[in-house]
Amino acid sequence: MKKKLTxxxxxxxxxxxxxxxxxxxxxxxxxxxxxxxVHGGGRSATKIASQLGIESKMVxxxxxxxxxxxxVVTMVYGGLVNKNIVAALQSRGINALGLTxxxxxxxxxxxxxxxxxxxxxxxxxxxxxxxxxxELLEKDIVPVLAPLTHDGKGNMLNTNADxxxxxxxxxxxxxxxxxxxxxxxxxxxxxxxxxxxxxxxxITRSDFEAYVNNGVIQGGMxxxxxxxxDALEAGVSEVVITLASSINSIEGTRIKK
Amino acid sequence: MKKKLTxxxxxxxxxxxxxxxxxxxxxxxxxxxxxxxVHGGGRSATKIASQLGIESKMVxxxxxxxxxxxxVVTMVYGGLVNKNIVAALQSRGINALGLTxxxxxxxxxxxxxxxxxxxxxxxxxxxxxxxxxxELLEKDIVPVLAPLTHDGKGNMLNTNADxxxxxxxxxxxxxxxxxxxxxxxxxxxxxxxxxxxxxxxxITRSDFEAYVNNGVIQGGMxxxxxxxxDALEAGVSEVVITLASSINSIEGTRIKK
Numbered sequence: 001m002k003k004k005l006t007x008x009x010x011x012x013x014x015x016x017x018x019x020x021x022x023x024x025x026x027x028x029x030x031x032x033x034x035x036x037x038v039h040g041g042g043r044s045a046t047k048i049a050s051q052l053g054i055e056s057k058m059v060x061x062x063x064x065x066x067x068x069x070x071x072v073v074t075m076v077y078g079g080l081v082n083k084n085i086v087a088a089l090q091s092r093g094i095n096a097l098g099l100t101x102x103x104x105x106x107x108x109x110x111x112x113x114x115x116x117x118x119x120x121x122x123x124x125x126x127x128x129x130x131x132x133x134x135e136l137l138e139k140d141i142v143p144v145l146a147p148l149t150h151d152g153k154g155n156m157l158n159t160n161a162d163x164x165x166x167x168x169x170x171x172x173x174x175x176x177x178x179x180x181x182x183x184x185x186x187x188x189x190x191x192x193x194x195x196x197x198x199x200x201x202x203i204t205r206s207d208f209e210a211y212v213n214n215g216v217i218q219g220g221m222x223x224x225x226x227x228x229x230d231a232l233e234a235g236v237s238e239v240v241i242t243l244a245s246s247i248n249s250i251e252g253t254r255i256k257k
Numbered sequence: 258m259k260k261k262l263t264x265x266x267x268x269x270x271x272x273x274x275x276x277x278x279x280x281x282x283x284x285x286x287x288x289x290x291x292x293x294x295v296h297g298g299g300r301s302a303t304k305i306a307s308q309l310g311i312e313s314k315m316v317x318x319x320x321x322x323x324x325x326x327x328x329v330v331t332m333v334y335g336g337l338v339n340k341n342i343v344a345a346l347q348s349r350g351i352n353a354l355g356l357t358x359x360x361x362x363x364x365x366x367x368x369x370x371x372x373x374x375x376x377x378x379x380x381x382x383x384x385x386x387x388x389x390x391x392e393l394l395e396k397d398i399v400p401v402l403a404p405l406t407h408d409g410k411g412n413m414l415n416t417n418a419d420x421x422x423x424x425x426x427x428x429x430x431x432x433x434x435x436x437x438x439x440x441x442x443x444x445x446x447x448x449x450x451x452x453x454x455x456x457x458x459x460i461t462r463s464d465f466e467a468y469v470n471n472g473v474i475q476g477g478m479x480x481x482x483x484x485x486x487d488a489l490e491a492g493v494s495e496v497v498i499t500l501a502s503s504i505n506s507i508e509g510t511r512i513k514k
Contacts, residue, residue, distance in 0.1 A: 048332075052308050071337055075305075078355075079336020080328055083405065083413055087359040091411035097360045098335075102344040104354045104398060141361060148340065154348035156340055 004033040005137065005176035009165035011040030012184040014244045015081055024183070024244045025085065029092040031248065034137040034176065037089075037096075038145045038165040041081040045073050048080075061220050065120040065158040073158045077146040085144050096142045101149030102156060104132050107164065109149040109157055123149040123157030126164065128171035137176075166227035173235035180236050182224055183244040188253035189225070191216055204256045205229050228255040261290040262394065262433035266422035268297035269441035271501045272338055281440070281501045282342065286349040288505065291394040291433065294346075294353075295402045295422040298338040302330050305337075318477050322377040322415040330415045334403040342401050353399045358406030359413060361389050364421065366406040366414055380406040380414030383421065385428035394433075423484035430492035437493050439481055440501040445510035446482070448473055461513045462486050485512040 008028060014020045028037060042063065046056045049072045057064040065073065082098040089096035101107030101123070109123030126149060136143055145168065147161035162182065169180040188199040203211070208225050211217040217225065228239040232255060242252025265285060271277045285294060299320065303313045306329045314321040322330065339355040346353035358364030358380070366380030383406060393400055402425065404418035419439065426437040445456035460468070465482050468474040474482065485496040489512060499509025 048309070051310070052305070074340050075332035075336040077336070078340045079332040079334070083331050083335045083357050083359055086357070087407040087413050088411045090359055090362055090407060091409060095361055098357070100340050100343070100355070102340055102347055102353070102355070104352055105347055150344045150347060152348060154345045156344050 002175065002177040005172055005178045006031050006033065006035045006181065007038065007165055007169040007172070007178060008035065008181045008183060008247060009038040009040075009161055010183050010244060011042075011161055013043065014183070014185060015039050015041055015085070016043045020185075020244060021085070022088065024247070025088050025092060027245065027247050029089065029094050036133070036137075036143045036145065036168060037085065038147070038161050038168065039077075039081055039085060040147055040161040041077045044081060045076040048072055048076055059117050059119070062119060062122065062160070063158060064118070065122050067121070070121040070156060070158060074148060074156050077148050078156075082144060082146040089142065089144065094142050095140055096144050097136065098144045098146065100146045100156065101126070101159065101164075105129060105150075105152075106132055107145075107149045107159075107167070108152050109159060111151055111155070111157055121155060121157050123151070123159040126159065126167040128168050130171045130175065133168070133172060134175055160223075162224050162227050166231045169231050169236045170234035173231075173237075178236045179238045179240070180228070180231050181247055182228070182239075182241045183247050185244065187243045187246070187251065188241050189217065189221060199251075200253050202254050202256055225255065229257075232257045259432065259434040262429055262435045263288050263290065263292045263438065264295065264422055264426040264429070264435060265292065265438045265440060265504060266295040266297075266418055267440050267501060268299075268418055270300065271440070271442060272296050272298055272342070273300045277442075277501060278342070279345065281504070282345050282349060284502065284504050286346065286351050293390070293394075293400045293402065293425060294342065295404070295418050295425065296334075296338055296342060297404055297418040298334045301338060302333040305329055305333055316374050316376070319376060319379065319417070320415060321375070322379050324378070327378040327413060327415060331405060331413050335405050335413075339401060339403040346399065346401065351399050352397055353401050354393065355401045355403065357403045357413065358383070358416065358421075362386060362407075362409075363389055364402075364406045364416075364424070365409050366416060368408055368412070368414060378412060378414050380408070380416040383416065383424040385425050387428045387432065390425070390429060391432055417480075419481050419484050423488050426488050426493045427491035430488075430494075435493045436495045436497070437485070437488050438504055439485070439496075439498045440504050442501065444500045444503070444508065445498050446474065446478060456508075457510050459511050459513055482512065486514075489514045
């Protein structure tokens with residue numbers, strides 16, 4: 001029987017407010033078995049970029065990452081957010097190890113080619129080294145992944161945290177029984193954006209397509225759900241989208257093949 | 258016979274200029290056997306702090322690290338400088354892993370108590386986990402250490418890079434034949450600050466005391482040499498202070514017991 005592995009992606013406002021981050025980390029520390037935390041940090045990056053006089057340009061919800069912006073996200077994701085999470089987990093008895101894709105070459109990717117939009121130093125096509133991650137997990141080390149990869153040519157690449165969580169979960173599904181949880185400040189996928197209690201408890205791919213067609217599901221939730229279905233197809237056992245304070249319960253939206 | 262380990266501390270202007278950093282990393286990649294790179298980054302931290310409107314206060318060459326400054330050094334040392342070095346080493350075929358003391362709890366320290374001066378979030382009394390570092394080295398992984406430790410209570414601590422290099426070299430001297438190299442933009446310890454060719458080839462502790470008394474050695478070189486003598490006393494085989502472009506040769510100043 002495969003060992004259980006929980007991959008949690010935490011984003012949105014959760015990582016950027018001390019109290020919500022602390023609650024999340026306390027809950028995360030309680031999860032039994034192997035676990036990986038993947039974090040975002042976009043709001044902090046935007047704030048620090050603005051303080052440094054660097055304008056944040058977003059296209060389709062993705063950050064245009066020129067050389068100066070790459071420095072900011074490398075600092076904020078790889079340094080500020082990642083190391084504070086690692087130190088906070090260590091204080092909770094969790095042997096955390098903060099990693100970008102460059103560290104031990106765990107996730108190499110390719111710079112997205114400029115087509116209609118030049119996204120700059122943004123990575124796609126992640127290649128996850130499962131051997132090293134498996135070794136760490138077997139030693140009770142908890143990888144904390146920043147949304148950064150590298151191109152193997154000396155450049156860091158800004159990489160979507162949902163994608164990193166999805167690709168990591170998929171790659172490890174060969175050897176582990178993987179649950180992938182996307183947690184954020186809402187209770188799950190909502191039928192009605194303005195009603196926090198309108199959580200859709202289950203979504204299949206055909207439900208998803210219908211919800212996208214009728215506009216119930218839109219924006220950043222679309223790629224998140226696409227990642228979720230890809231993960232299930234690739235052998236991930238379960239994908240859940242839920243409130244950050246519900247990672248230890250069975251609430252939120254469950255994604256079904 | 259113990260395995261050879263080279264611990265290189267690179268600081269000063271070297272890490273902050275792309276061309277000098279790249280040369281150093283190319284030379285570092287050529288070193289045979291186990292190796293660890295420890296980096297500084299103070300000039301970048303000062304520059305980014307200033308851009309963020311945070312004043313850098315130094316006392317005896319050490320940065321006063323209040324909560325805002327801690328965020329800056331965590332970003333700059335743990336993120337910007339560390340990850341760019343890691344990505345650059347990966348592109349040179351070196352399997353680098355960027356670490357702060359919080360990662361896998363490799364270096365825990367204690368917040369320096371406020372006495373005459375309150376240095377803030379600054380760490381002293383480093384406790385280096387040699388078991389994990391040894392395991393990494395034996396797998397041909399090259400640790401790249403940022404000058405940051407943690408207190409085990411959730412706080413990162415700004416920690417002098419020379420001290421981290423010295424403590425790491427000392428801790429690993431039980432199991433490795435360790436050479437500790439402090440490299441920077443000068444050719445070694447100079448007899449005359451204004452004459453780049455006045456390198457002192459060997460310094461013993463009694464030489465050192467005489468040089469401090471007559472003012473030949475002063476400023477930041479004093480704690481660096483104290484770290485060097487401590488390292489030798491603790492079993493480090495050799496300590497060298499040299500030019501960054503000379504790490505593969507036998508130039509510079511050799512420290513003798």
